[in-house]
Amino acid sequence: MNSVSRRQVLGASVGVLAAAGLGLSVSPALAANDSGDLIKAFTGGKQPTEGKVKLDLPEIAENGNTVPMTVSVESPMTEQSYVSEVLVVGDGNPRGGMATFRFTPLSGAAETNTRIRLATTQTVTAVAKMNDGSLYMTAKQVKVTIGGCGG
Amino acid sequence: MAAAVKPRIKLDRKEVKAGDIVEVKALVQHVMENGQRKDPQGNTIPRKILNKFTCTVAGKQVFEADFEPAISANPYIQFKFKATVSGPVVLTWTDDDGSTIVGEETITVS
Numbered sequence: 001m002n003s004v005s006r007r008q009v010l011g012a013s014v015g016v017l018a019a020a021g022l023g024l025s026v027s028p029a030l031a032a033n034d035s036g037d038l039i040k041a042f043t044g045g046k047q048p049t050e051g052k053v054k055l056d057l058p059e060i061a062e063n064g065n066t067v068p069m070t071v072s073v074e075s076p077m078t079e080q081s082y083v084s085e086v087l088v089v090g091d092g093n094p095r096g097g098m099a100t101f102r103f104t105p106l107s108g109a110a111e112t113n114t115r116i117r118l119a120t121t122q123t124v125t126a127v128a129k130m131n132d133g134s135l136y137m138t139a140k141q142v143k144v145t146i147g148g149c150g151g
Numbered sequence: 152m153a154a155a156v157k158p159r160i161k162l163d164r165k166e167v168k169a170g171d172i173v174e175v176k177a178l179v180q181h182v183m184e185n186g187q188r189k190d191p192q193g194n195t196i197p198r199k200i201l202n203k204f205t206c207t208v209a210g211k212q213v214f215e216a217d218f219e220p221a222i223s224a225n226p227y228i229q230f231k232f233k234a235t236v237s238g239p240v241v242l243t244w245t246d247d248d249g250s251t252i253v254g255e256e257t258i259t260v261s
Contacts, residue, residue: 066223077233090221094187097219101230106213108172108233114216115223117185 035089035096035125042087042127048135053086053128055140064118064144071101072111073128073136083110085129092122092144118144156180158254160242166259167234175206176229177242179252185220201252203245204228208258209238234260 056070073083082105088098103110110128118124125139158179167173179201186198198220206214213232226244237260244252 093221094185095220098221099219100217102215102217104211104213106208106211106233106235107231108213109231111231112214112216113227113229115227117221117223 033091033093033096035091038087038089038096039125039127042085042129043135046135048127048137050137052136053126053138055088055124055126055138057124057140057142060143060145061118062145064120064146066115067118067142067144068113069116069124070111070113071126072109075110075130077103077105077108077110079105082107082131083128084131086110086112087127087129088116088124089127090116090118090122090124092118092120094119098124118142120144156252158242158244158252160240160254160256162240162256162258165257166261169235169260171234171260172231173234173258174229174231175240175242176227177254178225178227179244179254180225181244181246181252183218183220183222183224183226187220199247201226201244201246203243205243205245206230206232207241207243208232208234209236234258236260 052074054072061067071086071088073086075081075083083103086101089096090098098116099114101112121143123139123141125137127135127137129135156179158177161176163174181201182199184196184199188196190196200218200220202218204216204218205212214230218226237258240256240258242254
């Protein structure tokens with residue numbers, strides 16, 4: 001945690017310098033991790049139910065620069081019932097947001113795989129929104145040996 | 152530079168029956184500079200990522216993703232779609248600078 005606070009302090013001071021020098025406001029990238037706010041904005045304040053969402057991540061990621069992640073949501077994916085959106089956030093990166101996936105009934109299956117960066121050991125949370133507005137979520141902790149955000 | 156990038160796209164099958172699920176895997180070369188790193192002089196390297204990915208099949212959108220800087224360099228994406236009609240499968244990545252990287256495959260539904 002020491003390195004994180006140090007980085008935030010450095011980032012903040014650089015931001016202030018940049019703002020002073022260029023007359024720009026401090027970039028949101030330098031703000032604290034916003035994963036909680038992102039989830040709130042996504043759910044509209046409602047509490048998602050645990051379940052239906054599956055997050056496949058390694059328990060231990062040796063290299064945080066590229067961590068394979070599979071997100072899948074149980075759903076028949078028909079016109080009547082499908083997953084419309086999935087938000088993935090992490091609470092240990094400089095910024096909380098990781099990705100948002102949008103599906104349609106034509107997706108056939110609500111399943112996607114990509115590779116993410118993890119700056120440090122953290123909990124990754126996926127929240128799924130169904131077409132009827134119901135919300136499901138899951139979270140998984142990943143231990144990171146080498147962080148993946150440079151710097 | 153972005154225009155010269157050719158994405159690698161793989162469909163698990165290109166000739167399918169209507170209703171079959173097709174899996175798409177795509178890899179595109181991009182630095183995905185996250186806007187947090189510093190160069191040796193201590194200046195922040197500006198953010199430059201692909202922030203949006205969409206896939207349309209025969210003109211209809213089947214999948215879309217918004218990427219944040221937490222997506223690794225040379226972003227890989229894998230997803231599925233249900234084949235209903237023959238047509239082009241068009242994958243589009245949008246860069247922060249507004250340029251796009253487009254890849255296309257064709258699917259035949261019998």
